[in-house]
Amino acid sequence: MQNPVFGALCATLLGLAAGPALSHATLEKSEAAAGAAYRAVIRIGHGCDGQTTHTLRVELPEGFYNAKPMPKPGWTLETVKGAYARPFDNHGTQMTEGTREVVWSGGALQDDWYDEFVIRGTVGADVAPGTVLYFPTVQECAEGKADWTDVSGSKEVPNPAPGLTVTAGKADHGHGHGHSHGHGHGPDAQAAAAGGPVVLGDLALSGGFSRATPPGAPVAGGFLTIANGGDEDRLVAAHADFAGRTEIHEMAMEGEVMRMRELPDGLAIPAGATVELKPGGYHLMFMELKQPLVEGETVNVTLSFEKAGEVSLPLAVGPRNAGAQKGGGHGGH
Known part of the structure; x- marks a missing residue:
C-alpha cells in the first residue's frame, strides 16, 4: 500500500515542478487612467513546455493608441499597422490607423528565464472606467506555442490574456486624447x-x-x-x-x-x-x-x-x- 504521506509529498513536488509552466503572461501594472500615457510591460516567465521562446506576438486592444514598442537587444522588432475602429485625436491630429500588433522575433528566452517586453502608448480618453483592455499574447517556440489569448475575463481559464483595467481620467487637470481642450487655456x-x-x-x-x-x-x-x-x-x-x-x-x-x-x-x-x-x-x-x-x-x-x-x-x-x-x-x- 502506498504511504499517503509519501503520495502527498510527491503530489506537492510535482505541483511545484509544474508551477513555472502555469505562470501566465501578465502586465506589470494592471490599471491606467483614461486619457493617460501607459507603459505596458508584459512579463514572460517561461517558455513552451520546456522549450525556448524565439518569438513573442502581442495584439493591441482598441482603445490603446499611438503605441510605440521598445526594441530589445538580440531580438528583431516588427509592427503591424491597421485601422482604428474610432479616430484618435493626437494633439489635434486625427489618427485613423496605427500599430495594432507588435512582434519580437529571433530571440532566445529559455524556459527557466524571465523577461519583459515594453510597449508605450495612450489609453483613449473616451474609454469608460471599468473597461478591461486585453493584450492577447502568443509565445512561439521551435515546437508548439504558449498562447495567452482568452479575453473572457474568467479566472478559471488556463490561458488568460494580460488585462488592463481603465480607471477614471483626471478631466479637471489633464488634456486627454479624444477631447477638444485647447492647450494652455484652463x-x-x-x-x-x-x-x-x-x-x-x-x-x-x-x-x-x-x-x-x-x-x-x-x-x-x-x-x-x-x-x-x-x-x-x-x-x-x-x-x-x-x-x-x-x-x-x-x-x-x-x-x-x-x-x-x-x-x-x-x-x-x-x-x-x-x-x-x-x-x-x-x-x-x-x-x-x-x-x-x-x-x-x-x-x-x-x-x-x-x-x-x-x-x-x-x-x-x-x-x-x-x-x-x-x-x-x-x-x-
Missing part, C-alpha cells in the same frame, strides 16, 4: 502664466521656461520643476505643436566628457521628491522646430505622466542665456 494654465503652479493630482509643476532661438535653429530646450506630494510617478512623454518631436533628455558625464542623451524610459519622479529640469541637467528637447522661439512669448508643452495623466504647461520664452546661472550652459538649448 485654470491651471492661467495660474502658471501668472506665476503659480499647475497641479495635476499629487504633482505640482512650476517655473516652466524655454530660451529664445535664432531663425533656422533646429532645437530648443524646455525646463521646469516638478514637486511630487504622492507616490512615485514617471514623466514618460512630451509633445509641443511647435516642434516635430519632443524628447526627455539628461546631461551626464561619460568618462571626462559631458554628453546629452535621451531617456527612453522617461524620468522618474520619486515619492515626496522635487525634480528640477534645468540647463545642464534633465530637460525637454524640442527637435525639428517649426518656428523660432521669440523672447517674451509663451509656448505650451503637453506632459504625459505614467500615473497622473496629461497636462498642458505654458513655458515663458526668455533670453538665450535664461537659467544659465542655475545650471551652467547647455549649448543654447
Whole structure:
C-alpha cells in the first residue's frame, strides 16, 4: 500500500515542478487612467513546455493608441499597422490607423528565464472606467506555442490574456486624447502664466521656461520643476505643436566628457521628491522646430505622466542665456 504521506509529498513536488509552466503572461501594472500615457510591460516567465521562446506576438486592444514598442537587444522588432475602429485625436491630429500588433522575433528566452517586453502608448480618453483592455499574447517556440489569448475575463481559464483595467481620467487637470481642450487655456494654465503652479493630482509643476532661438535653429530646450506630494510617478512623454518631436533628455558625464542623451524610459519622479529640469541637467528637447522661439512669448508643452495623466504647461520664452546661472550652459538649448 502506498504511504499517503509519501503520495502527498510527491503530489506537492510535482505541483511545484509544474508551477513555472502555469505562470501566465501578465502586465506589470494592471490599471491606467483614461486619457493617460501607459507603459505596458508584459512579463514572460517561461517558455513552451520546456522549450525556448524565439518569438513573442502581442495584439493591441482598441482603445490603446499611438503605441510605440521598445526594441530589445538580440531580438528583431516588427509592427503591424491597421485601422482604428474610432479616430484618435493626437494633439489635434486625427489618427485613423496605427500599430495594432507588435512582434519580437529571433530571440532566445529559455524556459527557466524571465523577461519583459515594453510597449508605450495612450489609453483613449473616451474609454469608460471599468473597461478591461486585453493584450492577447502568443509565445512561439521551435515546437508548439504558449498562447495567452482568452479575453473572457474568467479566472478559471488556463490561458488568460494580460488585462488592463481603465480607471477614471483626471478631466479637471489633464488634456486627454479624444477631447477638444485647447492647450494652455484652463485654470491651471492661467495660474502658471501668472506665476503659480499647475497641479495635476499629487504633482505640482512650476517655473516652466524655454530660451529664445535664432531663425533656422533646429532645437530648443524646455525646463521646469516638478514637486511630487504622492507616490512615485514617471514623466514618460512630451509633445509641443511647435516642434516635430519632443524628447526627455539628461546631461551626464561619460568618462571626462559631458554628453546629452535621451531617456527612453522617461524620468522618474520619486515619492515626496522635487525634480528640477534645468540647463545642464534633465530637460525637454524640442527637435525639428517649426518656428523660432521669440523672447517674451509663451509656448505650451503637453506632459504625459505614467500615473497622473496629461497636462498642458505654458513655458515663458526668455533670453538665450535664461537659467544659465542655475545650471551652467547647455549649448543654447
